[in-house]
Amino acid sequence: GAGxxxxxxxxxxxxxxxxxxxxxPISGHTALYWYRQSLGxxxxxxxxxxxxxxxxxxxxxxxRFFAVRPEGSVSTLKIQRTERGDSAVYLCASSLxxxxxxxxxxxxxxLTVT
Amino acid sequence: DQQVKxxxxxxxxxxxxxxxxxxxxxxxxxxxxxxxKKYPAEGPTFLISISSIKDKNExxxxxxxxxxxxxxxxLHIVPSQPGDSAVYFCAASSLxxxxxxxxxxxxxxxxx
Numbered sequence: 001g002a003g004x005x006x007x008x009x010x011x012x013x014x015x016x017x018x019x020x021x022x023x024x025p026i027s028g029h030t031a032l033y034w035y036r037q038s039l040g041x042x043x044x045x046x047x048x049x050x051x052x053x054x055x056x057x058x059x060x061x062x063x064r065f066f067a068v069r070p071e072g073s074v075s076t077l078k079i080q081r082t083e084r085g086d087s088a089v090y091l092c093a094s095s096l097x098x099x100x101x102x103x104x105x106x107x108x109x110x111l112t113v114t
Numbered sequence: 115d116q117q118v119k120x121x122x123x124x125x126x127x128x129x130x131x132x133x134x135x136x137x138x139x140x141x142x143x144x145x146x147x148x149x150x151k152k153y154p155a156e157g158p159t160f161l162i163s164i165s166s167i168k169d170k171n172e173x174x175x176x177x178x179x180x181x182x183x184x185x186x187x188x189l190h191i192v193p194s195q196p197g198d199s200a201v202y203f204c205a206a207s208s209l210x211x212x213x214x215x216x217x218x219x220x221x222x223x224x225x226x
Binding site: 004033035040041042043044045048055056058059091093098102103104105106107108 | 118120148150155156157158159160163203205210212213214215216217218219
């Protein structure tokens with residue numbers, strides 16, 4: 001079956017611009033996670049959705065970052081006024097539930113802010 | 115503050131031998147641990163997990179050991195194969211927690 005997909009695979013934007021990153025989870029997965037992975041680091045938790053609601057957004061670094069999942073399936077991570085420090089690979093994962101359920105990761109979106 | 119640490123950024127092992135990847139954590143509330151494998155340009159893939167009620171979990175060539183008193187876990191791969199060459203991440207979470215905390219990864223190279 002289809003896995004988690006993320007678009008675009010690569011995004012280059014100028015400092016100060018707005019970007020949207022999309023995640024299509026595995027069908028039927030109620031839990032969705034966003035992570036950010038900087039060079040040489042492990043994935044860093046950003047936000048967790050259970051259904052349509054953000055159950056835990058404590059990992060979002062500041063108010064320039066926002067994510068939605070309006071119908072409980074596709075999610076969009078939105079970054080306003082991008083900064084060079086936002087450059088990273090943004091990973092999305094989905095699972096059947098919360099803790100105890102395997103997370104299936106997408107290939108990521110590589111964001112480069114110039 | 116890194117709550118999950120993988121102190122070896124890289125490891126090389128001969129094909130057929132054992133690979134041992136180590137992970138340490140600082141948060142005593144963590145009770146669920148996972149290992150992920152990552153190839154370049156792909157997302158991490160789940161490998162094996164263990165909950166704190168166990169000290170060992172085995173799946174084929176992969177075994178994870180948990181030492182709660184030392185706050186240490188390890189992944190053993192026996193025998194190692196060239197296809198095992200990848201970056202391995204350990205991750206941890208606490209009961210009822212939604213956040214998974216990842217280590218910085220260990221790059222394993224299995225030499226044919």
